[in-house]
Amino acid sequence: MSLIEISDYRLAFDGFEGRVHVLDGIDLAVEAGEAVGIVGETGCGKSVLARSLLRLNPAPPARVVSGAIRFDGADVLAMDAAGLRRLRGGTMGMVFQDPVTYLNPVFTIGRQMEEVLRAHEPAMPRAARRDRAVALLDSVRLPGPAALLDRYPHELSGGMRQRVLIAQALAGNPRVLIADEPTTALDVTIQRQVLALIADLVERLGLTLLLISHDLGVIGAACRRIVVMYAGNVVEDAPAALLFAAPRHPYTQGLLAAMPDLRRPGHMPQGIPGSIPNLRDPPRGCRFHPRCPLAAEICRQEKPELRGAPHAVACHMVPA
Numbered sequence: 642m643s644l645i646e647i648s649d650y651r652l653a654f655d656g657f658e659g660r661v662h663v664l665d666g667i668d669l670a671v672e673a674g675e676a677v678g679i680v681g682e683t684g685c686g687k688s689v690l691a692r693s694l695l696r697l698n699p700a701p702p703a704r705v706v707s708g709a710i711r712f713d714g715a716d717v718l719a720m721d722a723a724g725l726r727r728l729r730g731g732t733m734g735m736v737f738q739d740p741v742t743y744l745n746p747v748f749t750i751g752r753q754m755e756e757v758l759r760a761h762e763p764a765m766p767r768a769a770r771r772d773r774a775v776a777l778l779d780s781v782r783l784p785g786p787a788a789l790l791d792r793y794p795h796e797l798s799g800g801m802r803q804r805v806l807i808a809q810a811l812a813g814n815p816r817v818l819i820a821d822e823p824t825t826a827l828d829v830t831i832q833r834q835v836l837a838l839i840a841d842l843v844e845r846l847g848l849t850l851l852l853i854s855h856d857l858g859v860i861g862a863a864c865r866r867i868v869v870m871y872a873g874n875v876v877e878d879a880p881a882a883l884l885f886a887a888p889r890h891p892y893t894q895g896l897l898a899a900m901p902d903l904r905r906p907g908h909m910p911q912g913i914p915g916s917i918p919n920l921r922d923p924p925r926g927c928r929f930h931p932r933c934p935l936a937a938e939i940c941r942q943e944k945p946e947l948r949g950a951p952h953a954v955a956c957h958m959v960p961a
């Protein structure tokens with residue numbers, strides 16, 4: 642049994658203009674201790690999938706159409722409020738993209754750390770909570786953690802604020818860290834530092850990591866396994882080294898061709914022609930077929946299955 646098991650999971654959002662088929666039969670198993678990156682263009686469903694693990698997609702409008710999500714054998718979709726509370730923050734810690742949105746500007750870092758700790762351990766004495774807050778800020782390598790407790794979010798840089806959010810995500814001693822675009826709002830140097838910190842925490846604390854990003858470079862820096870999503874489907878799932886050396890799905894090949902390569906002077910990144918489909922009325926068969934240079938008649942009729950291990954691909958034109 643894997644730590645996280647997602648099977649044939651379909652999720653839609655019901656809106657005024659109809660139903661949007663956001664996740665279309667996701668199968669994904671993650672073992673304890675794995676560092677898995679989920680990559681794809683904006684709108685491919687990767688963040689919705691990450692939030693599904695914690696049942697954070699508001700329902701309605703979100704509606705589970707079919708499938709199952711299990712964490713350590715427990716049925717996440719059937720959990721009651723107490724089970725969900727244990728799961729959110731206690732078992733799985735989540736870090737979001739924009740620290741400005743998730744830190745309250747009018748409260749000090751100390752007060753916000755205390756609130757998170759109180760939610761996890763209401764009986765912990767105040768002095769112990771303060772010590773624990775300092776230890777958590779120290780564990781994410783924030784300098785002068787005791788003095789930081791009296792500072793306000795606006796007094797911290799973007800990278801420091803993101804470290805505070807990571808410290809909060811660790812407050813409940815989670816087994817899984819879910820980081821959704823944690824470096825997108827940061828400049829490149831700080832991005833690298835935050836990714837190195839996440840990789841170090843995963844190693845040190847024995848965490849399972851799910852890192853969500855639109856940027857294959859970010860994913861490659863922290864993950865050993867990469868899951869590529871396109872328009873609500875997993876199209877490729879492989880060890881990072883294999884995926885970078887020999888991508889098999891035409892979409893993954895397009896993503897790699899779109900990456901700048903500073904080692905090759907004069908190299909011009911090539912964008913993928915076309916745009917992601919409207920998921921209110923997604924293309925029949927393979928959802929990538931309107932943009933795919935290899936598309937054949939079967940691609941317009943039948944959805945390809947994800948096949949192969951450890952390098953799985955969903956494409957009619959790629960042999961298993």
Ligand code: SF4
Nearest residue numbers: 927930933940956957
């Ligand atoms: Fe392209 Fe067909 Fe493969 Fe889809 S199944 S990626 S359309 S070749």
